[in-house]
Amino acid sequence: MSEGPWYYCLKHHQVEPFEGCKAADRLGPYATPGDASQALERVAERNQEWDGEDEDEEAQEVADDDGWPQLPPQ
Numbered sequence: 001m002s003e004g005p006w007y008y009c010l011k012h013h014q015v016e017p018f019e020g021c022k023a024a025d026r027l028g029p030y031a032t033p034g035d036a037s038q039a040l041e042r043v044a045e046r047n048q049e050w051d052g053e054d055e056d057e058e059a060q061e062v063a064d065d066d067g068w069p070q071l072p073p074q
Contacts, residue, residue: 005029008039 007028008014009021015036020026027043030036 004031004033006031006033006036008036 003017005018005028007016007018007020007026007030009016009026011021011025015033016026018029027039028036030039
């Protein structure tokens with residue numbers, strides 16, 4: 001295989017070098033083929049983290065919502 005960077009192709013479900021499919025069809029770049037092969041797992045982990053952060057923010061907004069606009073902190 002050629003030198004990196006490496007990408008995970010969403011169309012073909014495989015790791016490929018820079019010369020692979022168009023950017024819209026892949027994730028990356030990654031430093032190694034191993035990192036690229038775990039791209040979908042990393043996406044799932046990040047989505048879970050972000051979903052948790054969104055839930056925390058929504059809970060805080062509900063707790064702060066007294067019907068009046070919030071002033072920015074000074």
